[in-house]
Amino acid sequence: MVTQARKERERLEREDQILAHALEMLQQSGYLGLNMDRIAARMEYSKGTIYQHFRNKEEIILALANRALEKRVDMFRRAATWSGRPRERMAAIGAAAESFVEKYPHHFTVEQIVRCASIWEKTSEERRRIMETCESQCLQIVSGIVRDGLSSGELQLPEDRSPEDLVFGLWSMSWGAYTILTTSETLSENGITDPVLALRHNMHEMLDGYGWEPLSEVLDYNSVMDQVKAGFEREQS
Amino acid sequence: MVTQARKERERLEREDQILAHALEMLQQSGYLGLNMDRIAARMEYSKGTIYQHFRNKEEIILALANRALEKRVDMFRRAATWSGRPRERMAAIGAAAESFVEKYPHHFTVEQIVRCASIWEKTSEERRRIMETCESQCLQIVSGIVRDGLSSGELQLPEDRSPEDLVFGLWSMSWGAYTILTTSETLSENGITDPVLALRHNMHEMLDGYGWEPLSEVLDYNSVMDQVKAGFEREQS
DNA sequence: GTCAATTAATGACTGATCGTCAATAATTGA
DNA sequence: TCAATTATTGACGATCAGTCATTAATTGAC
Numbered sequence: 001m002v003t004q005a006r007k008e009r010e011r012l013e014r015e016d017q018i019l020a021h022a023l024e025m026l027q028q029s030g031y032l033g034l035n036m037d038r039i040a041a042r043m044e045y046s047k048g049t050i051y052q053h054f055r056n057k058e059e060i061i062l063a064l065a066n067r068a069l070e071k072r073v074d075m076f077r078r079a080a081t082w083s084g085r086p087r088e089r090m091a092a093i094g095a096a097a098e099s100f101v102e103k104y105p106h107h108f109t110v111e112q113i114v115r116c117a118s119i120w121e122k123t124s125e126e127r128r129r130i131m132e133t134c135e136s137q138c139l140q141i142v143s144g145i146v147r148d149g150l151s152s153g154e155l156q157l158p159e160d161r162s163p164e165d166l167v168f169g170l171w172s173m174s175w176g177a178y179t180i181l182t183t184s185e186t187l188s189e190n191g192i193t194d195p196v197l198a199l200r201h202n203m204h205e206m207l208d209g210y211g212w213e214p215l216s217e218v219l220d221y222n223s224v225m226d227q228v229k230a231g232f233e234r235e236q237s
Numbered sequence: 238m239v240t241q242a243r244k245e246r247e248r249l250e251r252e253d254q255i256l257a258h259a260l261e262m263l264q265q266s267g268y269l270g271l272n273m274d275r276i277a278a279r280m281e282y283s284k285g286t287i288y289q290h291f292r293n294k295e296e297i298i299l300a301l302a303n304r305a306l307e308k309r310v311d312m313f314r315r316a317a318t319w320s321g322r323p324r325e326r327m328a329a330i331g332a333a334a335e336s337f338v339e340k341y342p343h344h345f346t347v348e349q350i351v352r353c354a355s356i357w358e359k360t361s362e363e364r365r366r367i368m369e370t371c372e373s374q375c376l377q378i379v380s381g382i383v384r385d386g387l388s389s390g391e392l393q394l395p396e397d398r399s400p401e402d403l404v405f406g407l408w409s410m411s412w413g414a415y416t417i418l419t420t421s422e423t424l425s426e427n428g429i430t431d432p433v434l435a436l437r438h439n440m441h442e443m444l445d446g447y448g449w450e451p452l453s454e455v456l457d458y459n460s461v462m463d464q465v466k467a468g469f470e471r472e473q474s
Numbered sequence: 475g476t477c478a479a480t481t482a483a484t485g486a487c488t489g490a491t492c493g494t495c496a497a498t499a500a501t502t503g504a
Numbered sequence: 505t506c507a508a509t510t511a512t513t514g515a516c517g518a519t520c521a522g523t524c525a526t527t528a529a530t531t532g533a534c
Contacts, residue, residue, distance in 0.1 A: 029355060030354060030355030031353070031354050031355060032354065032355045033355065035519090035520070035521095036520075036521065036522080037519090037520070037521090040485095045483075045484090046483060046484045046485060047484085047485075047521090047522085048482090048483060048484055048485075048522095048523085048524085049482080049483055049484080051521095051522070051523085052482080052483085055522095056521075056522075057521070057522090109353075112349075112352070112353045113353055113354070115349070115353075115416065115420040115421075116268070116346075116349040116350055116352075116353045116354070116420070117267060117268050117269065117350070117353070117354060118266060118267035118268065118269045118270065132423050135421070135423065135427075136423065136426075136427055139427050139428075143428070158438075161438060162428055162429075162430075163428075164427060164428035164429050165429065165435040165438060165439070166439070167429075168414070168417075168429045168432060168435045168436075168439070169410065169435065169436075169438075169439030169442070169443075171413070171417065172409075172410050172411075172413030172414035172416075172417055172436065172439070173406065173409050173410040173413055173439075174409075174413070175409075175413040175416065175417060176408070176409030176410055176411065176412040176413025176414070176416065177405070177409035177413070179352065179409075179412065179413065179416065180405075180408065180409055180412060183352040183353070184372070186369050186372065186373065189373075190372075190373055190376050190401060191376075191380070191399055191400075191401035192401050192402065192404075192405045193399075195405060198402040198405045198406065199405075199406075199409065201395075201398060201402060201406075202402070202403070202405070202406030202409070202410075202443060204446070205406070205443050205446030205447050206406075206439060206442050206443040206446055207446070208445075208446035209441070209442030209443055209444070209445035209446030209447075210442050210446075240501090240502085272490090272491070272492095273491075273492065273493080274490090274491070274492085282512080282513090283512060283513045283514060284492090284493085284513085284514075285493095285494085285495085285511090285512060285513055285514075286511080286512060286513080288493070288494085289511080289512085292493095293492080293493070294492075294493090
C-alpha cells in the first residue's frame, strides 16, 4: 500500500522527464525532430515504457501544449483581478499574454504544431477536451471583462456585436502577431522593427475604435502593462 | 529543336499535375497524408521521375504555397487600384484578402504548414526567396495605401508609429483570424458565430481607433468590400 | 522464505515512407 | 544505323512510429 504511492510518484516523475526531453527536442529541431527512440535512449528506458505513458507521439505534443495552456489560464485569471477600470484590466490581460509568451516561449511552436499537422485526430478525446476547456476559460475571462465594461457604461457595442466578437479581435491579433513574429525572418527588413510593441499599440487602437473609455490618449496603458508584467516577474522568483 | 519546345511543355504540364495531386492529398489528409509514392502511382510515373521535378516533399508544399501567394499579390495589386479614398482602398484590400481565402481555401493549410513544421529549412533558397518576395510585395502594397492616407491628411499616426506598424496590425489580425477559424472547432460554442464578419468589424474598429477618416460610422465599408468582392467574382467566370 | 500471480520493462520486429542510384529504355542527331 | 545523350524505372537503404511476445521484477498469500 505504501509502495503504491511511491510507484505513482515515480510514474509522474518519469512523465515529467519524458515531457522535458520531448520539449527540448521539439524546440531544437521541430516536429520532425521529436523522435521516440531518442527520447527512450535519453531516458535510459526502452521505447515500450515510453509508450506506457503516452499512446503516441502526438499525445506527448498535446500534453506539452496543455501544460502551458493551464499556466496561461492561471495567468489570465490573476491578471483579471487587477484593480482598476475594466479597460485597465483588459490591458492587464494583454500583459499576461506577453508574460506568458516570454515565460513559455516554446508554447507557440507547440500550439502551432497542434493547430496544423494532422495531430489533432490522433490524440485522445480526454486531452483534446483539456485543451478546449483551457481555450474556453481564457475566452470567458476576457469576455467577462468586456461585460464589466458594458455594465459600467464605459464601453458600448454596436447592436449587432457581441462581446465575443471583440474578444475574437484581440485573440486573433495576438495569435497572428506572435505566429508571424516567431516564423517570419524578414520582419525588420519589411519595416516592422518592434512587433511586440506594435501589437500593443494596435490592440489599444482597436479598443479606442470601439470607444472603450478611458481612451489610450487619456490613460497610458503601456505603463499599466509594464506594472502587471513586473508583478508576474516578481512572483516568479 | 521543335521537339525541345514540346518536351518543355510536357514537363510543365506534368509539374502542374504533380501539384494538383499533391494539393488534393494535402487538403484531404494534411501534411502527413502527402505521400510521394502515392503521387507517383496516381501520376502513373515512377517516383524517380517525380523527384526530377521536386527535390523533396517540402519543395512541393512550398511550390503550392508560392502559386497561391502569387495570386494573392495579383489580387492585392488590383484591389489597391480601387477608385476611392485611401481608407476605401484599404477596405478593398480587406475584400481581396477575403476573396483570396474563398478562392484558394487550401492556402491557409499550406502556409500554416510551411510556417510550422521544419519545412522551411529543407527547401531551396530560390523557392524561399519567392515566398519572401510575395510577402514583401503584399506588405508594400498595403503600406503604400497607408502612406496615401497620410499624405491626404485623412490619417495621422502618432510620432512613434510607422505605417508598417499599422499594416502589421491588419496582417496579424487577418492571419490570426483565419488560422483560428480554420483550426478551432469550438468557435460557435464560444459565442463567435460569424468570425469572418467579426474580423471585418474588428479591422474597421482598429482603423477607426487610428482616426482614419472617414470613420466607419460615416462610410459603410462593408458595402465597399461587398462591391469589390463582387468584382473579383465576376472576372473569375 | 517460497512461489504463483501479477505487473513492469524490453527490444526485435513490422510496416510505412522518404530519398537515392545503378540499371534500363527512349530519344537524338551525326 | 548506331553511339551518345537523356529520361525513366523501381529495388534498395535508411529512418522512424508503434506493437507484442518474451523476460524481469514485484507482490502478497501461505
